[in-house]
Amino acid sequence: MSQVMGKLYGLGIGPGDPELITLKAYRILRSVPVIAYPAMESGKVLARAIVADYLRSDQIEIPMPLPFSPTRSSQPYYDTAAEKIAGYLSQGLDVAVLCEGEPFLYGTFMYLFNRLSGKFATEVVPGISSTMASASALGVPLTYRNDVLSIMPATLEAEILRDRLAVVDAAVIIKLGRHFAKVRQVLIELGQFDRALYIERATMPNQRILPIADVDPAGVPYWALVMVPSQQKSVS
């Protein structure tokens, strides 16, 4: 008798506000017997916290220890997590991996997807990215009409940031952390600083919006971003 395999879900659970999960992700989250989520070395299990109120007490939970920033050396972590998940899938149990934001946009789920999707039926459920939710939280439209928008990590070198930002109409610069001072300098050089907006932990209970000129570079968390909105408002 051949064993029916379980299905793997990459479940986008949105930027932080539990209400910003989709009906689809909610349905799957409630129905699967097994959930898995990243558990950072710092001990934070943010993804699980977002959906904590929706979980059933009889669901099997797989916390996946993962390094904070994926590098080549993180491969063993993903190998281990993938093996564990594969074990449940092979028993015929569906597994939902909780993914903050959008699974396929700078997500850690991709590393599991690349290991497992060839062997098991896999479905990715899109989620709202913090890059998008920040515009709503800030109350400022991001792109109009024929704008070019770029999303980029603050970890890039100043010269690359400058080159990329110089040619776009709107931008979102993510993963700020200790890179804020560098980003600020680039924005000033490009004349984009005055319209840039700063937000930490968009839509989370501890969301924080500051005038960008008031930001202390020493206190910027990883989950902060800068949005450079389009200037096209005047032609609306």
Add this chain to the structure above:
Amino acid sequence: MSQVMGKLYGLGIGPGDPELITLKAYRILRSVPVIAYPAMESGKVLARAIVADYLRSDQIEIPMPLPFSPTRSSQPYYDTAAEKIAGYLSQGLDVAVLCEGEPFLYGTFMYLFNRLSGKFATEVVPGISSTMASASALGVPLTYRNDVLSIMPATLEAEILRDRLAVVDAAVIIKLGRHFAKVRQVLIELGQFDRALYIERATMPNQRILPIADVDPAGVPYWALVMVPSQQKSVS
């Protein structure tokens, strides 16, 4: 006696699959007395169709005639729609404007937002953009790690498309329509054509995915996009 004003909502309802609306948008959609939605000159009322099953029969509906492509000449359309909405808000009724995808990303809602948000309490509820949902629908991760992602309309001139695409790791080119042949030529010149992916009406019942080499430029709808995913998979 001063009249309590209604609240204006810009409601992101996602890319097309009714299940890809958020719990928050669903709650607001069910609770407001008035909904408004774009009714294109072609007669299409796509946004309303997406959430048709969620509407209450006692809700007041405001179809807003809008030109298909916003230009300066579309200002009178938005003026008229804004006045109509303001009328209900002034009566103390909350109004939710249905927005396909994400309201602040290339949305028509911005033109109402810019007219009304100074006068009435306004809240924008983010939605899943088709630019994000397409990656899930195609089953291909969009960006890894330190990638730069650009989202741009196919309506741009070939030279601008080429310059912008040449410097990014991943891209989504939207609003294809009659611009497909131009985009294809640019992608071929840049050596990005072989990894580019094509999708029409992501997550809608009539979603269509074709190998990009098989696409007939004469039959490409406006709601088609090309995704150029990151090449970083190999280092996962």
